[in-house]
Amino acid sequence: MKKYMFLALVLIMAFASVMAVSANETLKIGLCQPITGSMAMSGLYSTHGVQLAIDQINEAGGLQVGDKTYDLELLIEDNEGKPDITINAVSKLISDGVVAIVGTNSSSTSMAGGPIATSEKVVMVSTTGTNPDVTQVGGEYMFRSCWIDSYQGYLAAKLAYETLGKRRAAILYNNADDYSTGIMDFFVKSFEEMGGETFVQAYAGAEIKDFKAQITAFKDWEPDVIFIEAQAAELPLPTQQIRELGMDTQIVGAASWDNELLTQLTPKEDLEGIIYVTTFCADSDEPKAKEFVEAYKAKWDGELPMNQATMSYNAMRIIAQALQDCGKVDDPEAFRDAMAAVNMELPNGHFEYDENRDPQISGVLMTFRDGVGVYYGEIGN
Amino acid sequence: MNNIIQLLIYGLQLGSVYALVSLGYTMVYGIVRLINSAHGDYLMLGAYTAFYVSLLNGNNLILCLLGAMIASGLIAMLSDQLAFKPVREQPKFSSLVTALGVSLFIQNLSRALPFIGPIPKPFPTLITKKLYNILDITVSSTQILMIIIALILLFLLTYIVNNTKIGRAMRAVSLDRDASALMGVDINKTITITFFIGGFLAGAGGVFYGIMYPTIDVSIGSLLGNKAFIAAVIGGIGNLNGAMIGGILMGVIEIFATSINADIGFGVFYLILIIILIFKPAGLFGKLTNEKV
Numbered sequence: 001m002k003k004y005m006f007l008a009l010v011l012i013m014a015f016a017s018v019m020a021v022s023a024n025e026t027l028k029i030g031l032c033q034p035i036t037g038s039m040a041m042s043g044l045y046s047t048h049g050v051q052l053a054i055d056q057i058n059e060a061g062g063l064q065v066g067d068k069t070y071d072l073e074l075l076i077e078d079n080e081g082k083p084d085i086t087i088n089a090v091s092k093l094i095s096d097g098v099v100a101i102v103g104t105n106s107s108s109t110s111m112a113g114g115p116i117a118t119s120e121k122v123v124m125v126s127t128t129g130t131n132p133d134v135t136q137v138g139g140e141y142m143f144r145s146c147w148i149d150s151y152q153g154y155l156a157a158k159l160a161y162e163t164l165g166k167r168r169a170a171i172l173y174n175n176a177d178d179y180s181t182g183i184m185d186f187f188v189k190s191f192e193e194m195g196g197e198t199f200v201q202a203y204a205g206a207e208i209k210d211f212k213a214q215i216t217a218f219k220d221w222e223p224d225v226i227f228i229e230a231q232a233a234e235l236p237l238p239t240q241q242i243r244e245l246g247m248d249t250q251i252v253g254a255a256s257w258d259n260e261l262l263t264q265l266t267p268k269e270d271l272e273g274i275i276y277v278t279t280f281c282a283d284s285d286e287p288k289a290k291e292f293v294e295a296y297k298a299k300w301d302g303e304l305p306m307n308q309a310t311m312s313y314n315a316m317r318i319i320a321q322a323l324q325d326c327g328k329v330d331d332p333e334a335f336r337d338a339m340a341a342v343n344m345e346l347p348n349g350h351f352e353y354d355e356n357r358d359p360q361i362s363g364v365l366m367t368f369r370d371g372v373g374v375y376y377g378e379i380g381n
Numbered sequence: 382m383n384n385i386i387q388l389l390i391y392g393l394q395l396g397s398v399y400a401l402v403s404l405g406y407t408m409v410y411g412i413v414r415l416i417n418s419a420h421g422d423y424l425m426l427g428a429y430t431a432f433y434v435s436l437l438n439g440n441n442l443i444l445c446l447l448g449a450m451i452a453s454g455l456i457a458m459l460s461d462q463l464a465f466k467p468v469r470e471q472p473k474f475s476s477l478v479t480a481l482g483v484s485l486f487i488q489n490l491s492r493a494l495p496f497i498g499p500i501p502k503p504f505p506t507l508i509t510k511k512l513y514n515i516l517d518i519t520v521s522s523t524q525i526l527m528i529i530i531a532l533i534l535l536f537l538l539t540y541i542v543n544n545t546k547i548g549r550a551m552r553a554v555s556l557d558r559d560a561s562a563l564m565g566v567d568i569n570k571t572i573t574i575t576f577f578i579g580g581f582l583a584g585a586g587g588v589f590y591g592i593m594y595p596t597i598d599v600s601i602g603s604l605l606g607n608k609a610f611i612a613a614v615i616g617g618i619g620n621l622n623g624a625m626i627g628g629i630l631m632g633v634i635e636i637f638a639t640s641i642n643a644d645i646g647f648g649v650f651y652l653i654l655i656i657i658l659i660f661k662p663a664g665l666f667g668k669l670t671n672e673k674v
Contacts, residue, residue: 001518203643206647208647210395210594210636210639213391213636213640215647216384216387233501235595236595237594237595237596243512244523245519261500265502
């Protein structure tokens with residue numbers, strides 16, 4: 001009996017290997033993300049996103065590059081969310097022969113890994129490293145699938161000026177926070193270039209709870225739109241105080257508003273109608289987005305794709321597209337140029353890079369209805 | 382002009398919270414010469430008590446206020462019994478460090494407790510907000526009610542201290558502890574009651590804080606406690622009227638300074654503190670006494 005089992009096994013294995021040989025060659029893709037540590041959830045979502053893209057490509061018969069078809073294989077290296085470990089992880093992936101690396105999720109680790117990838121001429125795509133310096137420090141092989149902070153500020157200004165037709169913008173920002181300050185700068189610059197007027201009020205740090213003085217100044221200036229952007233936990237109080245002081249001016253924001261904690265901490269009636277620009281909305285009406293959300297939910301037990309998963313999925317899709325455009329797998333320079341020239345449609349809209357290898361992706365507008373963020377529209381260049 | 386009155390109202394609202402907290406500081410200091418840095422944390426626990434009272438009994442302002450005040454009062458008493466009493470006869474430095482320890486302990490224990498936890502919680506709406514517009518000035522029902530309740534509590538406290546037996550005992554202990562013990566005043570009981578009243582007021586401060594800034598987390602007490610302490614020092618630490626006026630002054634100044642420049646809003650406290658201490662080292666209402674070492 002045992003003998004037959006063994007024989008059967010050998011037959012199956014032989015058959016499988018024949019199958020594999022008769023089908024495609026494999027192409028290795030690296031994933032460098034925090035699989036353990038305090039950012040492990042990001043790593044998990046990222047893996048889900050990339051794995052989905054790879055499975056879709058393989059199930060469709062593989063990736064056609066030039067006149068050959070390749071099956072994609074994912075190699076995962078844990079960077080624990082730390083810059084020094086990222087350097088080792090990236091080196092390991094490169095010595096394992098990956099053609100491109102997806103990762104990492106943070107600006108600091110991307111800046112650590114990027115220079116290694118560039119010196120070895122391997123394309124690396126950061127998923128959510130939004131700091132403008134990521135592609136500067138990382139070098140010419142460093143890309144990203146997310147937008148950068150300045151572009152986000154520009155899109156928010158466009159939302160206020162073009163989509164909503166507002167002309168007088170009051171801005172509240174945290175002058176002790178780089179993220180908030182950076183976005184404020186670009187919002188003001190873009191809004192004024194478009195032809196609007198701005199009025200800026202600061203608050204000095206995350207521990208500030210009282211914004212009544214700033215809001216009183218807003219009231220005097222009579223804005224027709226208010227832009228607030230800071231870390232998500234700092235958003236509920238100014239929002240509530242603006243409404244409490246009797247201002248019903250339209251509030252707009254950026255990606256921080258896409259946060260579950262925020263909706264728990266702010267009363268529904270105060271959030272109602274606030275519009276913000278973010279990268280992706282799971283209940284978007286766009287067919288591409290719907291298709292992605294359905295596929296993702298089906299693969300990962302009903303889990304909804306969040307920002308990290310979407311950006312990782314996109315990173316993998318961008319790499320695949322660039323490989324196809326380039327037509328070869330053994331010419332890193334041509335591959336890099338193809339990456340920079342990529343021009344495609346992704347679940348969250350149109351995607352292409354500017355001269356700094358920073359994406360000019362379209363954003364999604366969301367608004368709060370009854371305390372829940374829902375799809376509002378699209379916004380692009 | 383309208384704006385100035387408008388800012389003044391916001392300042393009074395904020396100042397009434399500072400006043401409630403700085404009163405507790407000043408009372409405890411007056412009686413046991415202890416700067417109790419854990420005072421702000423009683424406020425935080427009061428805010429969380431109100432949160433849970435409203436969860437169980439609906440948004441009832443009076444019940445929440447009472448629950449928070451009693452809980453904070455009891456915790457203040459407990460921290461006195463467990464932490465401050467054993468070091469009371471030690472050099473002052475010991476109790477100062479103990480107070481820092483109690484503060485850190487309360488904050489970190491709360492963070493570890495599953496029903497408080499590190500994630501901020503939304504404070505319930507205890508007062509239905511109504512806005513009144515008088516001559517371009519917006520006043521909300523919340524502001525009016527908060528200022529009124531704060532005034533009632535302040536009046537009650539003044540009455541207790543000036544017109545009751547326990548109040549007289551408190552004043553006596555504050556003046557000279559040994560002599561009052563010889564006169565038959567129960568020192569320990571007086572100190573316990575002082576802690577309770579201090580915590581009681583901090584609990585009310587916690588509810589007011591929650592109403593004003595409806596996001597509560599375990600660290601809300603530390604910064605507020607810090608500001609209230611400065612208010613108490615400016616008013617003359619140990620002096621009740623001084624603490625009240627100091628608190629209200631701080632609230633008003635903070636709002637006005639912020640309206641000029643957001644960065645000044647915060648630093649201006651310390652500037653005023655320094656100026657006042659240069660010209661009146663005992664604070665606005667304090668009497669300079671020679672400390673017996």
